[in-house]
Amino acid sequence: MVGSVKSWVQGLFHDLMGFADYGVTEERYRRLRKNMVILGVLGSMLPLLLMAMVNYHQYQKALAAEVMQPLRVLVNKTKHSFELFLAERASAVNFIASAYSFQELADEHTLNRIFRVMKTEFGGFVDLGLIDAAGVQVGYAGPYQLKGKDYADQTWFHEVQVRGTYVSDVFLGYRRFPHFVIAVAHLTDDGRVWYLRATIDTEKFNNLIASMGLEPLTDAFVLNRSWVLQTPSKFYGKVLDVCALNYPPVSYEPNVIETWDQAGNEIFMAYTFFVSPEFVLVVVKPSGELMKTWVTLKSELFILFVASVVVIFLVVFKLTDLMVKRIAESDRKREEAFHGMEYTNKLASIGRLAAGVAHEINNPLAIINEKGGLMKDLIEFSPTFPERDKFMGLAESILQSVERCRTITHRLLGFARRMDVQIEVLDLNELMHEVLGFLEKEALHRNIEIRLLLDEHLPRIASDRGQLQQVFLNIVNNAFQAMNDGGKLTITSWDHDVETVGVIIEDNGVGMSEETLHHIFEPFFTTKKEQGTGLGLSITYGIVKKLGGDIQVQSKEGAGTTFTVYIPKQSKQVVGG
Numbered sequence: 001m002v003g004s005v006k007s008w009v010q011g012l013f014h015d016l017m018g019f020a021d022y023g024v025t026e027e028r029y030r031r032l033r034k035n036m037v038i039l040g041v042l043g044s045m046l047p048l049l050l051m052a053m054v055n056y057h058q059y060q061k062a063l064a065a066e067v068m069q070p071l072r073v074l075v076n077k078t079k080h081s082f083e084l085f086l087a088e089r090a091s092a093v094n095f096i097a098s099a100y101s102f103q104e105l106a107d108e109h110t111l112n113r114i115f116r117v118m119k120t121e122f123g124g125f126v127d128l129g130l131i132d133a134a135g136v137q138v139g140y141a142g143p144y145q146l147k148g149k150d151y152a153d154q155t156w157f158h159e160v161q162v163r164g165t166y167v168s169d170v171f172l173g174y175r176r177f178p179h180f181v182i183a184v185a186h187l188t189d190d191g192r193v194w195y196l197r198a199t200i201d202t203e204k205f206n207n208l209i210a211s212m213g214l215e216p217l218t219d220a221f222v223l224n225r226s227w228v229l230q231t232p233s234k235f236y237g238k239v240l241d242v243c244a245l246n247y248p249p250v251s252y253e254p255n256v257i258e259t260w261d262q263a264g265n266e267i268f269m270a271y272t273f274f275v276s277p278e279f280v281l282v283v284v285k286p287s288g289e290l291m292k293t294w295v296t297l298k299s300e301l302f303i304l305f306v307a308s309v310v311v312i313f314l315v316v317f318k319l320t321d322l323m324v325k326r327i328a329e330s331d332r333k334r335e336e337a338f339h340g341m342e343y344t345n346k347l348a349s350i351g352r353l354a355a356g357v358a359h360e361i362n363n364p365l366a367i368i369n370e371k372g373g374l375m376k377d378l379i380e381f382s383p384t385f386p387e388r389d390k391f392m393g394l395a396e397s398i399l400q401s402v403e404r405c406r407t408i409t410h411r412l413l414g415f416a417r418r419m420d421v422q423i424e425v426l427d428l429n430e431l432m433h434e435v436l437g438f439l440e441k442e443a444l445h446r447n448i449e450i451r452l453l454l455d456e457h458l459p460r461i462a463s464d465r466g467q468l469q470q471v472f473l474n475i476v477n478n479a480f481q482a483m484n485d486g487g488k489l490t491i492t493s494w495d496h497d498v499e500t501v502g503v504i505i506e507d508n509g510v511g512m513s514e515e516t517l518h519h520i521f522e523p524f525f526t527t528k529k530e531q532g533t534g535l536g537l538s539i540t541y542g543i544v545k546k547l548g549g550d551i552q553v554q555s556k557e558g559a560g561t562t563f564t565v566y567i568p569k570q571s572k573q574v575v576g577g
Contacts (some may be wrong), residue, residue, distance in 0.1 A: 033324045069254035071270035076254040086536035097186040097196040105130045115141035126199040163211040167277040170230040178239045220283045244517045429454040435472045446485045453492040474540045482509030512555040
């Protein structure tokens, strides 16, 4: 993914800089327009999208806080009501145990009178029982025949023995309706222990929940630590059913979490844990009911976002279209200037070649002049001079020198005589020999070893001789400049595939850095300071691309440079010089 994005950015950069295609083509500008529109829209939309996301989450967070805070307050108030209710009942039972003796409470009339007062003053009491130290109920006031019942094996009896005061979970028991028990232990002055146990109807719990004033879709209920319902729920079960909601983190302070119920509905669950008894008060409210305002805002934000995107796209498209048109016009002017520079560079190359050729021609001309003058003198002063064979040898030398001069001149003219492209069938190996012929004196003078590994069966190609001469002359000339005296240059040719042939030019010169490699084909980039124009390899790259080929370069500082040129067997484009 990262690689594809990087390639796209590099492609856009090349399009913008003009290196992707030296020709002014509509395809290039269509691609450039598309990339610039994408880049402009993304660059404009990303801040907008980021701002919308931040506002979305901030508003959602603020709205959720406004929703959660009332739930926390409601749960906290109801918890205090439950705690107050339980504390009052526990205090009443504890007061009776402290105010009356065992003998008084064991009296049936006294116990019934106390029970009637408790029902009248506090409400919710179902019965009241006096239990001795062995767990036997010795006194009972209530609607059931439970006097004499043995509670020694009951859990609540063991709990009250340990804790002194015990509030049970809701259970059915002998009474077959939901209730819970408050039991207190009393220690007499003489060290005897007895217990007073009151049964309380859970209807009071239901009344406390009803007083919360809940909305129709809001549910509230009490559970124990085993997640068993202690009061009925509208949506999650009856008393003593196991609640299907997920068990929340323990918190003795009111807490609100967003979760899902068993039907997959998103809900707000407000809850708090009791210290004693070990109850949990839970209030459940559907989030959809609370988030109606948020849904409306989301719709408005979405409409605003879409409208902004449309406006951004239209503005970016118009500006991009205008910019691309100006770039196209600039490219046309640049290409005209580029052809002028290419022509100038070719003339400069010819000038450098002429200096070498002049040196080659001087010696044959001197021989012609010397031998010709000698022959003239001999003929003038000795018309019958018998050294005819010698004169014939001298004449042969003159002819050989003239032929050599003619060959050199022919090479020069073959390179410089035309500025327009002329496609012809040529032998690439022969062309390489021609190019090296221009530089053989420099190679000899600097003791540079040239190793040719040319494919003898290399197919002939249809291309432009002059253009290719300039390409390879530029590359070889750069290789000579990069090598010290005594260097080594290797040139390899081979049949690359069905459509192309390849040439590798490898030197053992100073090499190039990674930074230089990145800019090597850019116009006016040079490492030769005042000695170079920075156009040679740029023009070379352009010529190869125009002929339908490709050029690659590998280099390492201190280890030399390798140029690989791929030339099509049939030129794909006819261009001007």
